[in-house]
Amino acid sequence: MNKPLRRVAIFCGLLVLALLVRSNWxxxxxxxxxxxxxxxxxxxxxxxxxERGNIIVGGKSITGSAETSGSDFKYKRTYKNGEMWAPVTGFSSQAFGSTQLESIYDGILTGNDDRLFFSNTVDMLTGKDQQGGDVVTTLNAAAQKAAFKGLGDKKGAVAAINPQTGAILALASTPSYDPSKIAGNSLKTDTKNWQELSSEDNKDKPMLNRALRETYPPGSTFKVVTAAAALENKRYSSIDEKTDTPLPWIMPGTTTPLPNLVNEPCKEASLKVAMQFSCNTVFGKLGSDLGVEKMAKQAEKFGFNEEQFVPVRAEASRFPTEMEPSEAALSAIGQFDVAATPLQMAMVTAAIANDGKLMQPYMVDQLRAPDLDVIEQTEPEELSEAMSAENAQKLQQMMEFVVTDGSGKNAQIPGVTVGGKTGTAQHGENNSKNPYAWFISYAKTDNGSPVAVAVVVEDSGAARESISGGGLAAPIAKGVMQAVLGK
Amino acid sequence: MSVVSNTTTIGSIGAPSRRNTELLMLAFAVVIPVFAYINVGLAIDGTVPAGVLGMGLGMALLAAVAHIVVRRFAPYADPLLLPLATLLNGLGLVLIWRLDQSERLRQLGQGTAASNQLMWSTLGVAGFVIVLIFLKDHRILQRYTYISMVVALVLLAAPAFFPAREEDFGAKIWIRIGSFSIQPGEFVKIIIAVFFAGYLMVKRDALALASRRFMGLYLPRGRDLGPILTVWALSILILVFETDLGTSLLFFGMFIVMLYVATERTSWILFGLLMSAAGAAAVATFESHVQQRIVAWLNPMAIFLPPEQRPDGLISDQAAQALFAFGSGGVLGTGLGQGHSDLIGFAAKSDFILATVGEELGLAGMMAVLMLYALIVQRGIRTGLAARDPFGKLFAVGLSGAFALQVFIVAGGVMNLIPLTGMTMPFLAQGGSSVITNWALIAILIRISDTARRPAPAPAPSPDAEPTQVVRL
Structure with missing residues (x-):
């Protein structure tokens, strides 16, 4: 009986071998x-x-971590002044994933990034828990606060940039949300809050980052782009030269005259005066005369028609590349299909303030390992030469004139040179909805311009007649500029 | 038969009893789980668990009692079987206690199980002691061949008459009286081995020799096919009425192994494989429970698809969770108490306990544990080789073969090598019936090995014998 017994032994050995191989596999x-x-x-x-690494503004973290109970996830994210910083940080939620900086730098913040391998290995050998690194942003806490407080109960957004470097100083969007409220995974609180925030019925769309992800018709603020195109294409060599603009001016191919807010000064107005009174006829005619191609080329030099990564993705602003001359006229005054993010208009302003050089906007200065070693440092980078320095300075004169003598008087700061442009953009079918109030501006010191800002107010609850860029948006821009200047 | 020649080679006169070897091994088998227990406590709470003294003393006491009984009643027994069983049982206790600490399982309504398991282990060792004391010679069991058959059939059929609970996922393998439940399939493993061994010992010549040669194979006579058909039908019936694929496979496999050893006819294996394949295929076509298991085996990750894309019958993520546990353990494991094998949820402490070994002790721990099982099987078959009587040989190989098959079916199922069937990992898994049965199984193997290794008694001196004279010529 022993021969088959030995074979059975081999068979049992094979069974165990199969298990061992499977286990190895x-x-x-x-x-x-x-x-x-x-x-x-x-x-x-x-x-x-x-604990998750932190997002840092001005040396202080705007995030934190808190231990949770009743869940297998030990720590959850907390936010200091979450509503104000939400457009910067995005959120990191146990239940709903993460967005923006929290998502892009998840590896650094959790400590799983390969670049933290050395630090992790040291921690492992010394018996410490893995630690996350920090994301140091370029934001300016005072400017952000001014922007957020300035917007207040109004619906809108602010983007502010340092024109010389492209560093983003403020990025506010209201109504906002507190990411702390959705950071956990509790059904009773977090999920309920999430459903409320992300619901289709929520007209406020609090989780929409308006500064980067919403595009608005820029209205009259776009006239600075049209003016740049006119100067760059040598249409007029001086900003005081009279333009050949009749009044009323009928849009080509139509029988419709383009209306102005105030008519008289706009007839044959020079660029400077046209900017001061925001003459639709002058800039509309310029747009249709220059043609779509030249206008689009200028807009694209300022960053239109392209997504920006700061490194959070910003929606591409639009300037149509094919249209009728009448549509080109409307586009030149920031209507028709032209749409821009607040960030885009801040970039336009920054390029003008920086003598024509457009810097790549960015919001992360450096990534830091837990031991404070710098893993990655962002260096300012030129995105494009939007216009010549000479023309940029002419445009600056025009914008500064708007603030001293035009519609932007609300943005004046004593002792500081400020340039700006207002906008009141119509939207809705047949202009049925309340217009968007825009203001773009920059401040200048002896060392160049430290801040350019774009403000849009979509809805303030104000009566339609009292909505204007100068009235609603300019004071907010002024507050942001003052915060950056420290005045 | 070559029985006689083997007796002389293996059961050689004057073999050392090896009891001290066993004692030394037992010391390791007690110390290792105690350290593992401390390790779990340190990993989870940062403190040495309060019960460490009790657990250490308890295990040491059980091991000591078992050892003394072996020393007294089976002095020539195989020295490895008892330490191997003790070690596996101890590791099982630690793993169950570790899973008791899981908040996740507690939220699923699973109470603590370690103290119960310790009680069952004590009963198991008690059973071990009783078997060794009262079963002086395994051949006594030969007398109960047909009674065993009847008892086995009754026990196997019993669960079909008890209602299945919902949380048993369709398997009807329990007899429940109040809160008390036993799994008769486990006990039947031994009882039916008695029947097979006794029956085959008597019939082996008829089965082996009275056969016709057909296409190079020796086919049995029709009348000799009776028993194999009966067992086959029995295992199919278990499958159909109790939807217990594992037990069915186990019994049929055990019978084929014993039949082959008894008759030395390869044709029986062929026959057995064909019949089991046919039976399984037939049942699988109409038993949804079996189909579900096969679907889960083929697409373990499909459970994460949206419901409308999921294959029919896939209802549990257990298979996927077990794979995650093994993969996350990697080569060295997370360390005891630091894994998340409790994500398996239902049956984490019983059928799926091997996943906890895989995650927390890693590939290294898995191989070690599998080798422990392999060693038990090896010692069992070795005992069969050494046994001097055909009944003992058949009995030992039947028990060892069944043990090996059970380990393969459970471990293979948990590792998704074969479809999952509900059976317990011997000694490791939570479950009273299983622990008691396996301790009894070890006791019987020890009994057979003691008989096999015992030195042949010196022939009684014949009073008539004259001193032999050497006559020089």
Missing amino acids: LQFVQADEFKTHKNNRRVEIQRYAQ
């Missing part, structure tokens, strides 16, 4: 695939197992 060959599988909850557990 699962735990060695396929291990990584399972370990990092998207449905493996361990990935998430690991993510929240230690």
